[in-house]
Amino acid sequence: MKKYGSPLKEFDHLRDPDQMKAEFQKHLPxxxxxxxxxxxxxxxxxxxxxxxxxxxxxxxxxxxRYKLEVMDxxxxxxxxxxxxxxxxxxxxxxxxxxxxxxxxxxxxxxGEAPVHLPELGMIVWAFPxxxxxxxxxxxxxxxxxxxxxxxxxxxxGLDGPDDVSEIKLQVIRCHPExxxxxxxxxxxKGSETLQQFILIGKTFGDSRGRDIFQWMDSIWREDxxxxxxxxxxxxxxxxxxxxxxxxxxQPGVCPEKMxxxxxxxxxxxxxxxxxxxxxxxxxxxxxxxxxHDDLEEIRRKAIKLMRGLPQFQAPIxxxxxxxxxxxxxxxxxxDRLIHGDFSIDQLLVFKEKxxxxxxxxxxxxxxxxDIANFFVVLLLRKLDPGFVSLILTSFLNSYRGQVSWGVPAxxxxxxxxxxxxxxxxxxxxxxxxxxxxxxxxxxVLAQKDVILNAIxxx
Numbered sequence: 293m294k295k296y297g298s299p300l301k302e303f304d305h306l307r308d309p310d311q312m313k314a315e316f317q318k319h320l321p322x323x324x325x326x327x328x329x330x331x332x333x334x335x336x337x338x339x340x341x342x343x344x345x346x347x348x349x350x351x352x353x354x355x356x357r358y359k360l361e362v363m364d365x366x367x368x369x370x371x372x373x374x375x376x377x378x379x380x381x382x383x384x385x386x387x388x389x390x391x392x393x394x395x396x397x398x399x400x401x402x403g404e405a406p407v408h409l410p411e412l413g414m415i416v417w418a419f420p421x422x423x424x425x426x427x428x429x430x431x432x433x434x435x436x437x438x439x440x441x442x443x444x445x446x447x448x449g450l451d452g453p454d455d456v457s458e459i460k461l462q463v464i465r466c467h468p469e470x471x472x473x474x475x476x477x478x479x480x481k482g483s484e485t486l487q488q489f490i491l492i493g494k495t496f497g498d499s500r501g502r503d504i505f506q507w508m509d510s511i512w513r514e515d516x517x518x519x520x521x522x523x524x525x526x527x528x529x530x531x532x533x534x535x536x537x538x539x540x541x542q543p544g545v546c547p548e549k550m551x552x553x554x555x556x557x558x559x560x561x562x563x564x565x566x567x568x569x570x571x572x573x574x575x576x577x578x579x580x581x582x583x584h585d586d587l588e589e590i591r592r593k594a595i596k597l598m599r600g601l602p603q604f605q606a607p608i609x610x611x612x613x614x615x616x617x618x619x620x621x622x623x624x625x626x627d628r629l630i631h632g633d634f635s636i637d638q639l640l641v642f643k644e645k646x647x648x649x650x651x652x653x654x655x656x657x658x659x660x661x662d663i664a665n666f667f668v669v670l671l672l673r674k675l676d677p678g679f680v681s682l683i684l685t686s687f688l689n690s691y692r693g694q695v696s697w698g699v700p701a702x703x704x705x706x707x708x709x710x711x712x713x714x715x716x717x718x719x720x721x722x723x724x725x726x727x728x729x730x731x732x733x734x735x736v737l738a739q740k741d742v743i744l745n746a747i748x749x750x
Contacts, residue, residue, distance in 0.1 A: 316358070360372065596717070
């Protein structure tokens with residue numbers, strides 16, 4: 293395989309917070325005049341498009357999100373401005389900038405959006421403006437969002453926009469051009485006292501939220517069995533106009549913050565039982581996720597990893613060859629509904645019960661995929677290895693007791709290797725500090741049979 297130098301070397305300055313602080317201060321409207329002062333610049337996330345030799349024309353090569361701490365000299369108030377930058381190659385940024393439609397844009401907290409910085413080949417979008425979620429400004433403005441709230445499902449007294457006395461909102465997480473989750477604290481005047489209600493809005497750049505809402509609604513309506521065994525946040529409605537799922541906020545604590553040797557068995561038992569209920573459901577509609585599709589995806593990612601990080605070529609090639617040689621024996625015993633992104637991060641503990649979150653990746657496929665992802669995510673956490681082994685053993689034994697199909701060790705091993713490559717590739721494209729060390733850790737774990745040594749064969 294031909295080796296290439298690091299494709300990001302020439303863009304190192306874009307990944308240097310101090311350099312970018314100076315660049316934005318110099319070039320961004322409002323900042324360059326001196327009225328707005330950037331006191332700190334933090335790189336919030338990075339994503340780049342790996343390529344062979346030359347980036348495809350008109351394609352974004354690099355995406356970065358910056359968090360700017362800003363001081364407004366006109367009133368001496370400070371605040372935060374998130375900006376999303378897309379870097380193009382071969383002078384394509386100007387052409388892309390001219391194609392932007394401005395009818396969905398709004399004034400950000402600081403500066404302007406969008407802005408073209410030709411000297412950097414960059415188009416900058418200041419939050420809440422987003423090139424992929426054009427309606428996001430509607431949901432971030434406390435007044436404009438009122439007309440989209442699901443009043444017919446809200447408490448009595450909240451019957452329309454005029455009833456809402458105040459909305460306090462908080463962005464929980466946002467993935468540019470994809471989705472954004474927002475918490476809305478609603479207040480209205482009751483008969484005697486001020487009333488409050490917390491609503492969660494999850495919005496998407498496309499219409500996939502419609503299907504996700506239907507899947508969530510099916511779960512909530514107990515299509516999958518006893519509600520005490522499978523808890524999910526209550527979905528309220530879906531608004532097509534702003535492509536948003538409305539749901540009630542679900543209280544709870546992340547298991548990782550409270551799991552210990554006194555309670556892990558009960559948490560694992562509850563999580564395994566809930567996952568089994570999902571896997572045994574007859575929900576129709578989610579897309580099929582075939583094992584050969586997984587292999588093709590992993591093959592592409594492995595090749596890009598080896599090209600960009602040749603020091604890992606030998607172990608990644610070994611993992612890939614193993615996956616390719618064994619795929620014919622990996623046909624699932626059953627094709628079932630799967631969560632698609634099941635991990636400890638998608639769970640909450642509430643009143644000694646486990647709550648399942650985020651059904652964006654529902655699919656029909658091999659249920660072992662969910663177990664493999666759960667294992668790999670835990671193995672990569674900075675937890676005591678002995679305790680992790682106890683958690684994995686307890687979870688797997690509980691799950692096996694809930695389903696009629698088996699969880700063969702060779703099948704679990706195969707899907708675990710798939711997840712290792714996915715996690716390594718994610719580190720590669722995000723390029724966070726220490727990403728090569730993180731990939732090294734993954735490669736080492738993937739070469740050991742640490743999981744099956746701990747839990748044994750079925």
